[in-house]
Amino acid sequence: MLNSLFTGPVFEMARDQLLVIANHLSIPEDERDWLLYPKRAIVVTFPVRMEDNRTELFIGYRVQHHLALGPAKGGTRFAANIDIGEIAALAIWMSWKCALADLPFGGGKGGVAVDPRALRPKELENLSRRYMQEMIPFVGPRTDVMAPDMGTNEQVMAWFMDTYSMYQGVTVPEIVTGKPVGTGGTLGRREATGHGVAFLAFRALDALDIAPATATAIVQGFGNVGSHAAMGLAARGVPPGRIHAEIFAGLAAMTPGVVGAVTKTPHQPPLDLETGPLVSFARSGITAHWNPAVYQSMLELAEACDVPVRWACRTGVCHNCESGLVSGKIVYEPQPLDLPATGNLLICCSRPVGDVVVDL
Numbered sequence: 001m002l003n004s005l006f007t008g009p010v011f012e013m014a015r016d017q018l019l020v021i022a023n024h025l026s027i028p029e030d031e032r033d034w035l036l037y038p039k040r041a042i043v044v045t046f047p048v049r050m051e052d053n054r055t056e057l058f059i060g061y062r063v064q065h066h067l068a069l070g071p072a073k074g075g076t077r078f079a080a081n082i083d084i085g086e087i088a089a090l091a092i093w094m095s096w097k098c099a100l101a102d103l104p105f106g107g108g109k110g111g112v113a114v115d116p117r118a119l120r121p122k123e124l125e126n127l128s129r130r131y132m133q134e135m136i137p138f139v140g141p142r143t144d145v146m147a148p149d150m151g152t153n154e155q156v157m158a159w160f161m162d163t164y165s166m167y168q169g170v171t172v173p174e175i176v177t178g179k180p181v182g183t184g185g186t187l188g189r190r191e192a193t194g195h196g197v198a199f200l201a202f203r204a205l206d207a208l209d210i211a212p213a214t215a216t217a218i219v220q221g222f223g224n225v226g227s228h229a230a231m232g233l234a235a236r237g238v239p240p241g242r243i244h245a246e247i248f249a250g251l252a253a254m255t256p257g258v259v260g261a262v263t264k265t266p267h268q269p270p271l272d273l274e275t276g277p278l279v280s281f282a283r284s285g286i287t288a289h290w291n292p293a294v295y296q297s298m299l300e301l302a303e304a305c306d307v308p309v310r311w312a313c314r315t316g317v318c319h320n321c322e323s324g325l326v327s328g329k330i331v332y333e334p335q336p337l338d339l340p341a342t343g344n345l346l347i348c349c350s351r352p353v354g355d356v357v358v359d360l
């Protein structure tokens with residue numbers, strides 16, 4: 001039963017991680033499920049009045065993973081494709097984070113399956129308030145404290161807090177974290193996650209003995225966390241010209257660029273061993289030798305030559321990097337989920353077999 005309720009790749013990732021640690025710590029088999037599966041999982045559906053007077057039904061979740069160390073604590077995400085498995089995995093990770101930081105909280109997480117960018121401001125307010133109304137019996141400062149996450153922000157937390165407070169008849173600011181500073185929120189909270197990412201990246205650079213000035217950073221996603229991570233990296237010495245940002249969600253910049261930098265003219269790669277198959281980027285007028293010891297994919301060779309190319313996932317899923325294969329043969333490593341159209345290739349996960357000409 002539990003196996004069919006909590007499913008999906010994100011939940012499996014959490015399960016696999018727990019297994020590694022459980023083996024390492026020799027946690028008895030009969031205690032593992034108890035550590036993995038959530039204490040409580042709440043699913044609600046609720047109607048929201050839209051601006052055109054229609055009523056739309058939404059599905060919302062809240063998972064309280066463990067309450068042994070204190071009230072559950074964790075974000076609420078508004079995202080189109082969430083499900084209970086993903087929310088449960090995020091709640092599990094919140095439990096681990098709180099425990100590792102020695103905080104008196106268990107892990108919680110929640111969300112609504114909705115694309116918040118598709119909502120008008122009033123619709124977003126209606127949805128936020130109604131979701132919190134549905135959650136009132138299950139949350140509270142001593143039970144479960146909410147926070148912002150993907151697709152939610154300080155404003156949404158203010159709506160949550162106000163809705164909960166109206167029900168209680170007193171102001172209850174401690175029902176959420178991440179609220180506006182003027183209503184009791186914490187200074188620096190908005191920037192904290194992004195700066196945490198930058199901080200960890202610098203710990204890794206240190207361990208790898210890489211000087212920040214010579215590092216290249218690729219920030220995947222450029223919302224609150226990604227933008228502050230980029231600023232944190234720049235503040236610690238990564239040159240802004242080496243910080244690449246990838247913007248998701250169908251915004252204009254699906255093609256990642258260097259933030260604030262001018263587009264470079266395509267050029268020969270820094271090191272060409274003059275041996276191996278020839279890869280020609282026809283539109284850019286660049287021909288270079290394929291060196292499998294340096295490049296994992298033709299996308300990496302294109303980047304080394306500053307050949308303009310669109311990409312997003314780099315793993316053969318999104319097809320943003322799909323380009324014309326003018327001539328030659330390629331192989332895929334890894335194999336993409338779906339093959340591109342006939343005569344095209346996915347440059348992010350392909351390697352040449354002999355000389356190739358690509359329409360880039």
Ligand code: FES
Nearest residue numbers: 314316319321348
């Ligand atoms: S970048 Fe997504 S398929 Fe190549």
